[in-house]
Amino acid sequence: MATALITGASQGIGACIAKRLAKDGFDIAVNHYPSDSDREKAVAVAEECRAFGVKAEIFSADVSKFADCETMVKSVKDTFGSIDALVNNAGITKDNLMARMKEEDYDAVIAVNQKSVFNMMKLVCPVMMKQKKGKIVNVSSVAGLYGNPGQVNYSASKAAIIGMTKTIAKEYGRKNITCNAVAPGFIHTPMTDVLSDELKAKMLDAVALRRYGEPEEIASVVSFLVSEDASYVTGQVIEISGGLSM
Numbered sequence: 427m428a429t430a431l432i433t434g435a436s437q438g439i440g441a442c443i444a445k446r447l448a449k450d451g452f453d454i455a456v457n458h459y460p461s462d463s464d465r466e467k468a469v470a471v472a473e474e475c476r477a478f479g480v481k482a483e484i485f486s487a488d489v490s491k492f493a494d495c496e497t498m499v500k501s502v503k504d505t506f507g508s509i510d511a512l513v514n515n516a517g518i519t520k521d522n523l524m525a526r527m528k529e530e531d532y533d534a535v536i537a538v539n540q541k542s543v544f545n546m547m548k549l550v551c552p553v554m555m556k557q558k559k560g561k562i563v564n565v566s567s568v569a570g571l572y573g574n575p576g577q578v579n580y581s582a583s584k585a586a587i588i589g590m591t592k593t594i595a596k597e598y599g600r601k602n603i604t605c606n607a608v609a610p611g612f613i614h615t616p617m618t619d620v621l622s623d624e625l626k627a628k629m630l631d632a633v634a635l636r637r638y639g640e641p642e643e644i645a646s647v648v649s650f651l652v653s654e655d656a657s658y659v660t661g662q663v664i665e666i667s668g669g670l671s672m
């Protein structure tokens with residue numbers, strides 16, 4: 427049985443990806459931020475994954491911290507025996523126009539959104555190399571492709587993920603490891619629920635399909651990218667935005 431490790435999987439897009447990959451037949455490692463509320467939600471996600479007849483366990487780690495990731499990766503490997511797919515999904519926002527953005531809010535977003543991807547890929551790639559196969563999907567954003575006012579920290583982190591994805595695809599291609607990114611647009615999740623109605627309406631004006639995406643519509647593309655159907659796809663960024671960029 428193949429195993430998928432999804433970071434930040436206690437809610438939103440990550441939880442949805444976990445359930446979709448469980449449905450696809452992967453055993454699931456559900457990473458959650460080390461807090462009681464995240465743990466509680468992760469337990470429920472793992473339970474929903476098990477309903478598909480696969481194994482699922484939760485793993486607490488702040489993925490911005492290398493030592494946390496090291497302990498988690500070892501523990502996932504010990505529990506399941508392999509790590510076949512890695513989905514770097516954990517992310518935060520701390521939005522403000524640059525003139526008002528605090529340095530610590532810049533650093534925090536870079537640490538969680540960008541450094542975590544380095545931490546996880548550095549630790550999981552050796553495991554995948556030994557297995558002689560592996561699939562990595564990094565969750566970027568349209569903000570990383572086109573920029574977004576009020577998100578200089580977030581768009582920097584998400585643009586960096588694209589460069590990292592292409593680099594790792596080139597470094598590890600010969601080892602039969604693929605590395606791709608998805609760039610979601612405006613998706614219904616707790617992250618976007620907090621936006622004002624006015625901002626939501628303004629955003630939708632730019633979307634060809636004139637609606638928000640659903641987390642399931644991100645999960646289905648990730649499902650493809652970690653499947654054998656995508657065996658010759660690497661170093662790519664797939665925008666999932668309902669036609670935002672046209």
Ligand code: NAP
Pocket residue numbers: 433434435436437438439440457458459460461464487488489490515516517518538565566567568609610611612613614615616617618
């Ligand atoms: P979400 O509902 O806030 O979920 C993000 C998850 O990551 C949360 O469970 C969060 O835990 C976890 N997390 C945050 N920091 C972490 C850390 N240091 N270690 C481990 N886990 C951590 O957001 P979402 O909308 O599902 O977003 C998922 C991914 O998609 C993110 O990378 C986001 O940038 C990206 N994305 C989202 C949209 C969108 O429209 N929603 C669009 C483009 C890209 P806490 O709740 O404790 O913080």
